[in-house]
Amino acid sequence: MDKTKHLTIEKPDVQDKGIQGAAAILRDGGLVAIPTETVYGLAADALNPQAVARIFEAKGRPSDNPLIVHIAHLDHITKVARTVPESAAKLAKAFWPGPLTMVLPKADCIPDKTSGGLDTVGIRLPSHPVARAVIEAAGVPLAAPSANLSGSPSPTTAGHVLADMEGRIEAVLDGGPCGVGVESTVLSLVEERPLLLRPGGVTPEQIESVIGPIDIHPAVYHALEQGEKAASPGMKYKHYAPHTKVIVVKGESRDFARYVNSKGDKIGALCFDEDLPYIKVPAVPYGHAGRPDTQARGLFDALRHLDGLNVDVVYARYPDMDGMGLAVYNRLMRAAAFEVVEL
Ligand code: AMP
Numbered sequence: 001m002d003k004t005k006h007l008t009i010e011k012p013d014v015q016d017k018g019i020q021g022a023a024a025i026l027r028d029g030g031l032v033a034i035p036t037e038t039v040y041g042l043a044a045d046a047l048n049p050q051a052v053a054r055i056f057e058a059k060g061r062p063s064d065n066p067l068i069v070h071i072a073h074l075d076h077i078t079k080v081a082r083t084v085p086e087s088a089a090k091l092a093k094a095f096w097p098g099p100l101t102m103v104l105p106k107a108d109c110i111p112d113k114t115s116g117g118l119d120t121v122g123i124r125l126p127s128h129p130v131a132r133a134v135i136e137a138a139g140v141p142l143a144a145p146s147a148n149l150s151g152s153p154s155p156t157t158a159g160h161v162l163a164d165m166e167g168r169i170e171a172v173l174d175g176g177p178c179g180v181g182v183e184s185t186v187l188s189l190v191e192e193r194p195l196l197l198r199p200g201g202v203t204p205e206q207i208e209s210v211i212g213p214i215d216i217h218p219a220v221y222h223a224l225e226q227g228e229k230a231a232s233p234g235m236k237y238k239h240y241a242p243h244t245k246v247i248v249v250k251g252e253s254r255d256f257a258r259y260v261n262s263k264g265d266k267i268g269a270l271c272f273d274e275d276l277p278y279i280k281v282p283a284v285p286y287g288h289a290g291r292p293d294t295q296a297r298g299l300f301d302a303l304r305h306l307d308g309l310n311v312d313v314v315y316a317r318y319p320d321m322d323g324m325g326l327a328v329y330n331r332l333m334r335a336a337a338f339e340v341v342e343l
């Protein structure tokens with residue numbers, strides 16, 4: 001393939017030249033990475049199996065790992081879902097547009113390629129004005145997983161996208177850094193009780209305030225046991241990991257600093273901004289202490305910087321667990337293959 005085009009935007013509007021350019025590529029069965037409020041998505045026409053097949057190829061994504069379908073209008077949910085339960089309608093009203101993906105029975109127009117062979121489909125209405133303008137201009141729902149190579153940290157800037165996807169996709173539409181920084185919350189509404197498959201920008205507490213109690217899949221907290229069934233195919237796969245080994249350390253700021261400083265050569269730290277003055281090894285901050293929203297925004301960029309530290313092991317500060325903390329915890333634990341040290 002030719003060089004990946006770097007498209008820019010003047011206005012997040014259907015008429016914008018960059019957005020029109022992206023839409024034309026998508027209608028033609030091509031791939032464009034687009035900004036969303038969560039992370040950059042690698043978009044293709046969700047209804048075109050050949051276009052969708054190219055997403056899997058470009059990312060190196062296992063073909064049983066389904067793609068989220070993005071729509072631009074609330075009423076388009078009935079075009080991509082076979083049935084819409086009342087709970088989904090309530091959640092859409094409360095959190096769309098926004099970082100919530102709902103898993104529902106799929107409509108016949110959704111190809112098996114898009115749903116990874118499942119009879120269900122994850123659906124989201126993003127709030128990023130550029131993402132919505134692109135979907136509208138393309139005139140079709142867009143399948144858009146995170147625009148990284150399978151297994152590496154999700155991209156939150158156009159630069160991250162190009163680092164992984166240069167020469168593999170037609171274009172990236174540059175909308176600046178993403179506001180949320182971690183992927184959407186994935187909630188299945190096809191189980192007896194709503195089941196959280198992936199924590200994200202909308203918290204379990206927020207969801208429960210609208211539809212009552214939900215279950216949280218154990219794989220949000222722990223590695224899947226051998227033979228344990230993955231409710232979401234994505235749970236099976238290694239994720240978010242830099243090449244450098246990461247170990248999460250649970251402890252207060254001073255104890256964390258003492259621990260990493262005592263570890264010897266070729267050691268790095270992934271910490272909060274406030275920890276930096278106390279840390280004597282190469283360190284990358286991922287947000288402010290006590291501010292999970294900033295930790296979410298900074299985590300993937302920080303993970304991408306770890307390989308540049310040229311160390312053997314990076315010790316990571318345990319995230320704050322309130323609000324979006326569960327989403328940050330889940331990404332960081334998976335980057336560390338769930339390896340934790342408690343001080
Ligand atoms: P990504 O596309 O990289 O944001 O990842 C999407 C996540 O949503 C993956 O972990 C998928 O396994 C999960 N997912 C998407 N569609 C479904 C579905 N129909 N049922 C269960 N999980 C899904």
Ligand code: MG
Binds near residue numbers: 145146154
């Ligand atoms: Mg992903």
